Amino acid sequence: MTEKSFSFPDMNDYFRYLHMGLPEDILRRKLAGDFSGAVRLIDRKLGLEETPQALKNCLLAQREIILRLPGDYPFTRAQALERIREHIPDFTEEEFEQRVDAGKIGWIYGEGGMRFFGRFFETLCKTEPGFADRAKVVMRGAESAGKNSPAINRLENCIAKLKEKGSCRFRIRVRAALQLRDELFVPGMQVRAHLPIPCGCEDQEDIVIEEISPAGGLIAPEEALQRTVCWDMALQENRPFSVQYSYVRRSVYRDITQLRPGAEQPSFFTQEEPPHILFTPYIRELAAQLTRGLTNPLDKARRFYDFITLNMTYTFMPAYFVLENIPENCARSFTGDCGVFALLFLTLCRSVGIPARWQSGLAAEPDFCGAHDWVQFYIAPYGWLYADPSYGLAAARAGKEERRQFYFGNLDPYRMAANLAFQAPFTVPKRYWRADPYDNQVGELETALAGLRYEEYVRDKQVLLCQELE
Incomplete structure (x- = not known):
């Protein structure tokens, strides 16, 4: 440094x-x-x-x-329609309006009228197999892929094997990089870069930082709440910052139907954390309605999970930077992405005294690497259990009830956890605005003058190895 x-x-x-x-x-x-x-x-x-x-x-x-x-929100209505018709020439205005009314095409009022969300097309491809087929778009990753795809078949086989054996371990290797866009580069400029790396947690071990380029990056300790490797240097040429790491990810299957919570439950991780994890009147009323007649904390958590996975609609979201009161707005709109659903589940749990905490990083599959969020909740005497409402919702969308049930209490091994808390600082702090002030899945970059937005630098990540261990 x-x-x-x-x-x-x-x-x-x-x-x-x-x-x-x-x-x-x-x-x-x-x-x-x-x-x-x-x-x-x-x-x-x-x-x-x-x-x-x-x-x-x-x-x-x-x-x-x-x-x-x-x-x-860059698109006018005409531009949004043209974006679709580049792929589906016969797409009608009526079809467009139906999806706007259903909340699948996000919009706000901008200067001069309605402006539509930049990633609405990707949302429709991810959540409507028929739309993706018409657009001739093939989705990748187990959460997005269609029925009988290699990713889905691999996930289903992994879950079945995990239930049979009780546990599994995978050695996973990832390379991640970011780089300033060429048009913004000035020789000699001072740059600070952060890339997420695996943190130490109960299901992640044998973490090895194998390569760092350029040399001299500061590696945060494994216990960091949002772990990164950080560079702070003057650039004479525009070069990428990259890290290659490997780790062992473990999954242990819990048959939730056999768990009997103890009479005494802890009170840690049950507090509010402004500005998003708040027990607003609506959140309290919703939690009370969903848990009416229940005394078992596991049953309450399951009710929250069912509420999200059986009722919500997945949509890509704007940068979290611009979002307000994320859990409550999700509970009103019934739309969100993996992080939004995780925050709603976490907030509902905490509001009724069930400990819950954040985890995020990557979905690291053999042929796919994508940013992802999930959550843990605590049930004594069993400890921390997982919930992934987004993967549960994807299973419900595909009509896979057994898989939906799996993601209440369990997690597949295709994960890299870099962040153990929402809205935690880096070990080497940022001076300016973060691209995401709450989470870090793909990295951050800033100059001596300003924090950079996602569109100002290029990110890349890929899984190099995903091998099951005996």
Whole structure:
């Protein structure tokens, strides 16, 4: 690491005040798509001495959110239709409207009218096999692939074998990299890069950092809540930052139907964590309705899992940077992605006193590597159990009830956990805005002047080895 200082306070902590809320005049402008007007009013509020510090912190986070929203919702209606018709020429406006009304095509008001989410096409391909067939798009990864695909067959076989043997272990090797886009590079510029690497946890061991390039990256300790390798250096040429690592991932099967929770349950990991993990009136009322008549914490957790996996619709999400009150909004819209569903499950569990905590990193399959989130919940005397609502929802979508049940209490071995907490700082902190202020699955990059957004650097990750061990 260089001696150049990045010791400023972490501005990402402003997000902890996001739930303070916007003044009504600013909120109206934001919702109406008058982003320049909203920023102007925020700047005015920030300049007033009487504005409380908590509100200023919220406004600073909201200001950056508003500046980033147009990038997540770039398409006009005509452009969105054209995006589909490039693949499906006979796609009708009525079909488009049906999906907008169903919440499958996200939108906001932007400058001049409705603006549609940049990844809506990918959402339709992932969640509607018929749409993907018409578009001639083949989805990869066990969560997205269609019936009888190699990924699904491999997953089904792995689960069956895990139930039969009781456990399995895999040696997995991954290479990950990120690089500044060429058009942003200036010779001699100071850059700080973070790439996630496997953390030490109960089902992840024998972690080996095999290669780091360029040399000199700082490796965070295995117990880091969001573990990374970090470089801080001046670049004379635009080169990638990369890491290759291997680890052993273990899965142990738990037959949830045979578990009998103890009379005493712990109270750790049951607290609120603003701005997202909050026991709002709606979350409390929803949790109470779902668990009415239940006393067993395992039954309560199962009810939450069933609520999500049997009722929700998967949609790709904008950058988490721009999202507010993630669990509650999911519980209202019935839409989300893996992290959104994990946060809703976690928040519902905590709201009724069931310990729950975050995990995230990669889905690391033999022929696929993708960012993914899941959750753990604690039931004494058995300890931490897994839940993956997103994989459970995918199983329900495919009509695979046994697989859906598996992901309540269990996890497949095709995982890399890098993060053990939501909204945890890095060992080497960021000076500027993170691309994702809450999670880290694909890496972060910043210069001496600013934190970079995802569109300003290129990320790559691939599984080099996924081998079952005896």
